[in-house]
Amino acid sequence: MDDRLSRVFAALADPTRRDMVTRLTEGDATVGDLAAPYAVSIQAVSKHLKVLEEAGLVTRSRDAQRRPVHLEAEVFDLMTKWIERYRRRAEERFQRLDDVLAELNDDTRHDRIDAPKEGTAS
Amino acid sequence: MDDRLSRVFAALADPTRRDMVTRLTEGDATVGDLAAPYAVSIQAVSKHLKVLEEAGLVTRSRDAQRRPVHLEAEVFDLMTKWIERYRRRAEERFQRLDDVLAELNDDTRHDRIDAPKEGTAS
DNA sequence: GCCTTTGTCAACCACAGGGTTGACAACGGT
DNA sequence: ACCGTTGTCAACCCTGTGGTTGACAAAGGC
Structure with missing residues (x-):
């Protein structure tokens, strides 16, 4: 799993990540916002976002302590x-x-x- | 990874499997045909096909010893x-x-x- | 200045996934 | 009947991945 397209498909192969993507179509969100609906730790969500970012599906900027996530x-x-x-x-x-x-x-x-x-x- | 769409994305996340799919757009093929271009065992290819089949991307029928693979x-x-x-x-x-x-x-x-x-x- | 909030990094664990080899099943050819 | 062809199944190995917890960085609020 090295090429771009493989990363994109792999990223989207996870239901949680697809769900996050869906929610991001409604607007940027912070990691905490995205984590809220799930019964997993915020660290796990952070990892998911890293996967999405490395696949080029999202970008993260900086707003004080917050890291707003933006769908590409x-x-x-x-x-x-x-x-x-x-x-x-x-x-x-x-x-x-x-x-x-x-x-x-x-x-x-x-x-x-x-x-x-x-x-x-x- | 249990739902349909997850399986499809996961199946397509592998470059070898994507390549197989590409080749299948040109027509049905046997396992041996599909295995030929790769430096992996035929068993590995068989596994890949199983993944594609369980994702609903492919169906396999029977023709004597051969198992022609068909793209859906x-x-x-x-x-x-x-x-x-x-x-x-x-x-x-x-x-x-x-x-x-x-x-x-x-x-x-x-x-x-x-x-x-x-x-x-x- | 200190504490709280927000999020990442690191270490660890369990399990799924892709690869291998070996055995064997299902047929056709001769 | 027997052998060769075609492909699957099972056991095993190693790596990658999603989850955990604990420590810590970065920034604002007070």
């Missing part, structure tokens, strides 16, 4: 792009499959295509 | 929805901020709004 929304774009890329590739594949099937219909005289290989699932 | 694209939609939800909430927040600022411009005669609280970050 750009990372979501990064993830969305990645996922969309996969979706698009998958769709392209389906498109190709459709093309193959269309072609099949086009000249039905061929005995049989040699092992379509996909589609057999389920 | 729907899960990506699930993730996209989640992420989009967060993005939207964040955008709504920015929108509200804009509204506040607009309102501020609207009646500039007020001495000062009482602590905007956000925006101070960075």
Whole structure:
């Protein structure tokens, strides 16, 4: 787990951290604020925030003793792009499959295509 | 790590598994096919596939000794929805901020709004 | 100046996760 | 029937991670 995207996914793999992210969409919050709803120590929350920060999902500034946490929304774009890329590739594949099937219909005289290989699932 | 989304994110947090997913967008593949490019044992790959399967990202059927692996694209939609939800909430927040600022411009005669609280970050 | 508030750092513990090797199950080919 | 191919299961090892507690840093309030 070294690359950026791995860190982002790993950070979001924890329900507590996802919950924190959700709450941060409503505005910046201090560590104490974020810790309040959970039955864990503030140190544990601090660790979670460190994970989120190292994943680039949040930034922390300084306001007296407080360390307001701020959500960095750009990372979501990064993830969305990645996922969309996969979706698009998958769709392209389906498109190709459709093309193959269309072609099949086009000249039905061929005995049989040699092992379509996909589609057999389920 | 028990809920669905956690499993999906955790599964995708591993570069090897992400790579497998990428390759599966090009079509179903056997365990051996998937294992080939990596310097790990086939057992390790089998484990990775189990993780992907339990996350609902992949299904496995049977073809003689072979176990063709098939990508389930729907899960990506699930993730996209989640992420989009967060993005939207964040955008709504920015929108509200804009509204506040607009309102501020609207009646500039007020001495000062009482602590905007956000925006101070960075 | 001192105490309180807010949060981090360090050490430790338990457990999950990715890797290995070895055994074995499920088939097809011959 | 038997062997080879394909893949899973089980046991084990090591590292990473989430949790704890205790000490301490940083800053304001009094």
